[in-house]
Amino acid sequence: MRAIFEQELSAVGEGLLQMSRQVQTAVRDASTALAAADLQAAEQVIAADDAIDQLERELDDRCVDLLARQQPVATDLRIIVSGLRMSASIERMGDLARHVAQVTRLRYPELAIPEPARDLFAAMGEAADKAATDVVRLLETHDLELAAAVERDDDVLDHLHQQTFNLTLSPEWAGTTAQTVDVTLLARFYERFGDHAVAIARRISYLVTGDLEHLGDYNKA
Amino acid sequence: MRAIFEQELSAVGEGLLQMSRQVQTAVRDASTALAAADLQAAEQVIAADDAIDQLERELDDRCVDLLARQQPVATDLRIIVSGLRMSASIERMGDLARHVAQVTRLRYPELAIPEPARDLFAAMGEAADKAATDVVRLLETHDLELAAAVERDDDVLDHLHQQTFNLTLSPEWAGTTAQTVDVTLLARFYERFGDHAVAIARRISYLVTGDLEHLGDYNKA
Numbered sequence: 001m002r003a004i005f006e007q008e009l010s011a012v013g014e015g016l017l018q019m020s021r022q023v024q025t026a027v028r029d030a031s032t033a034l035a036a037a038d039l040q041a042a043e044q045v046i047a048a049d050d051a052i053d054q055l056e057r058e059l060d061d062r063c064v065d066l067l068a069r070q071q072p073v074a075t076d077l078r079i080i081v082s083g084l085r086m087s088a089s090i091e092r093m094g095d096l097a098r099h100v101a102q103v104t105r106l107r108y109p110e111l112a113i114p115e116p117a118r119d120l121f122a123a124m125g126e127a128a129d130k131a132a133t134d135v136v137r138l139l140e141t142h143d144l145e146l147a148a149a150v151e152r153d154d155d156v157l158d159h160l161h162q163q164t165f166n167l168t169l170s171p172e173w174a175g176t177t178a179q180t181v182d183v184t185l186l187a188r189f190y191e192r193f194g195d196h197a198v199a200i201a202r203r204i205s206y207l208v209t210g211d212l213e214h215l216g217d218y219n220k221a
Numbered sequence: 222m223r224a225i226f227e228q229e230l231s232a233v234g235e236g237l238l239q240m241s242r243q244v245q246t247a248v249r250d251a252s253t254a255l256a257a258a259d260l261q262a263a264e265q266v267i268a269a270d271d272a273i274d275q276l277e278r279e280l281d282d283r284c285v286d287l288l289a290r291q292q293p294v295a296t297d298l299r300i301i302v303s304g305l306r307m308s309a310s311i312e313r314m315g316d317l318a319r320h321v322a323q324v325t326r327l328r329y330p331e332l333a334i335p336e337p338a339r340d341l342f343a344a345m346g347e348a349a350d351k352a353a354t355d356v357v358r359l360l361e362t363h364d365l366e367l368a369a370a371v372e373r374d375d376d377v378l379d380h381l382h383q384q385t386f387n388l389t390l391s392p393e394w395a396g397t398t399a400q401t402v403d404v405t406l407l408a409r410f411y412e413r414f415g416d417h418a419v420a421i422a423r424r425i426s427y428l429v430t431g432d433l434e435h436l437g438d439y440n441k442a
Contacts, residue, residue, distance in 0.1 A: 057436070064302055071292035081285055084305065168398055177389050177401050184405045215278070 005070050012066070012083045015059040017139045019090045022052050024132040026097035027193060031125030034100055034186070035118070039108045045101035052094035059087045075210075082207045086139075089196040089203075093132065096193045103182055112182045114175045120163055121183075124190040127157045131197035138201060142208050150201035157194035161187045226291050233287070233304040236280040238360045240311045243273050245353035247318035248414060252346030255321055255407070256339070260329045266322035273315035280308045296431075303428045307360075310417040310424075314353065317414045324403055333403045335396045341384055342404075345411040348378045352418035359422060363429050371422035378415035382408050 026045050033041035063080045066072065072080060103112050113121050134150045137143070164187035167173060168180050175183065205214035247266050254262035284301045287293065293301055324333050334342050355371045358364070385408035388394060389401050396404065426435035 064298065067288060067302070068294045068298050073289045077285065077289050081288070081305070084302070085309075088306075088309070165402065168402060173398060175398075177394060177396075180398050180401045181386065181389060181405045184402045185409065188406065188409065 005066075005072075005076070008062070008066055008070070009076065009079055012059065012063060012080065013139065015055060015062065016083060016086055016090065017136065019052055019055045019059070019087065019094070020132070020136045020139050022048065022055070023090055023093045023097060024129070024136055026052070026094055027100070027125075027128045027132050030097040030100040030104070031121075031129065033104045034112060035122060035125065037104060037108055037111045039105060042101040042104040042108070046098050046105065049094050049098040052091060056087045056091040060084060063087075078207055078210070082203050086200050086203050089199045090135070093135075093193050093196045096189045096196075099189045100186060103186055107178075107182065112179075112186065114179045114183075116173070116175070117164065117167055117179075117183050120160055120167065121186065121190075124157060124160045124187065127153065127160065128190050128193050131157070131194050135197050135200050138204050142204055144205055144208055147201040147205045147208075151198050154194040154198045157191055161191040226287075226293075226297070229283070229287055229291070230297065230300055233280065233284060233301065234360065236276060236283065237304060237307055237311065238357065240273055240276045240280070240308065240315070241353070241357045241360050243269065243276070244311055244314045244318060245350070245357055247273070247315055248321070248346075248349045248353050251318040251321040251325070252342075252350065255325045255333060256343060256346065258325060258329055258332045260326060263322040263325040263329070267319050267326065270315050270319040273312060277308045277312040281305060284308075299428055299431070303424050307421050307424050310420045311356070314356075314414050314417045317410045317417075320410045321407060324407055328399075328403065333400075333407065335400045335404075337394070337396070338385065338388055338400075338404050341381055341388065342407065342411075345378060345381045345408065348374070348381065349411050349414045352378070352415050356418050356421050359425050363425055365426055365429055368422040368426045368429075368435075372419050375415040375419045378412055382412040 026048055029041050030045045032038065033045060063084050066080050067077075070076070106112070111118075130153060131150060134146060134153070138146050138150065164183055168175065168183055173180075202214045205211070247269055250262050251266045253259065254266060284305050287301050288298075291297070327333070332339075351374060352371060355367060355374070359367050359371065385404055389396065389404055394401075423435045426432070
């Protein structure tokens with residue numbers, strides 16, 4: 001009985017891991033597509049998001065089914081409730097990667113990002129890629145050090161987000177209104193992507209330590 | 222035993238209702254503050270968001286505690302899991318109202334919204350107020366008709382969101398870059414506010430009917 005439950009619990013972990021790997025691919029490809037105005041890559045990211053949404057639904061059904069059949073308590077319960085929480089954050093990260101791809105598609109064959117902002121978005125793409133990669137590793141390892149690092153690293157995305165404002169609001173900014181709108185929204189999408197990575201990192205820290213303090217106000221953004 | 226459980230279940234509903242009423246106040250006051258560059262009202266919305274976050278944490282603890290002690294199944298389980306979901310959406314709606322207030326504070330004593338966009342934002346404020354009011358009523362009544370109406374009404378916010386793009390991208394747009402950035406982000410905040418109202422409406426439809434189809438892809442936005 002317990003053995004079967006353990007299997008089902010690890011299936012929840014596997015589901016989260018599978019979702020996070022697809023999000024890692026999505027955000028990497030979305031950033032590449034954005035930088036190169038690569039319509040085909042953008043379309044792939046947009047199409048692939050349905051699979052992530054479907055994984056979330058399956059994972060949630062599995063969690064609710066586990067709650068009903070196994071009546072878990074203590075750590076088991078915490079794992080399942082955290083699974084429900086983390087699947088929502090990972091799904092949302094997939095949506096945000098899709099949004100980046102959708103802007104790319106909208107502006108194709110033009111590059112959505114004007115030259116003066118390209119370095120900033122290259123850095124944001126790297127930071128988001130790192131966050132997604134760390135989330136995958138976090139779900140594999142439940143490493144508290146890594147969880148703390150994800151939270152620290154999010155300052156990079158927040159700082160880059162702020163820099164996009166500094167850029168568009170500087171007297172030197174010569175972008176069109178459409179470019180200002182795109183830069184503003186794209187930077188917001190990356191910044192929110194990082195917030196969700198932090199939410200997952202805090203959820204895992206809570207899972208490992210049982211300390212609610214870890215959950216904090218991760219949605220503040 | 223069952224009587225106590227019923228009490229605890231209704232306490233979850235009460236907590237959601239309390240959160241939703243505070244969000245209703247927050248979004249109404251945030252829109253008023255935005256329209257009038259009312260710094261004091263904006264500061265109040267920003268300060269009040271902490272209370273909503275605190276309510277969410279308490280509600281989540283209560284739900285997890287209920288899962289552990291009462292080992293609910295079927296409808297009871299659905300109510301508690303939905304409570305966890307809806308508290309997250311309501312908390313997020315509070316964050317978005319706070320974001321509107323924060324832009325208002327950032328631009329004070331100037332009006333953040335330039336004249337040509339004010340009617341649009343007045344309409345968005347009204348639509349968001351209606352969505353928040355309907356969410357409160359939905360949590361009180363679990364009325365399926367109202368849930369369907371919330372979903373339909375969200376088209377209004379989506380349409381207004383689109384109109385803000387049409388406005389800023391029109392040749393007539395004479396706003397500064399800062400105004401373009403503010404209009405873009407504020408419209409996004411209102412649009413997301415509506416998406417979360419739809420998420421809650423679908424969650425309640427699922428709660429009443431048990432039909433997962435109601436959940437849909439409400440996060441698509």
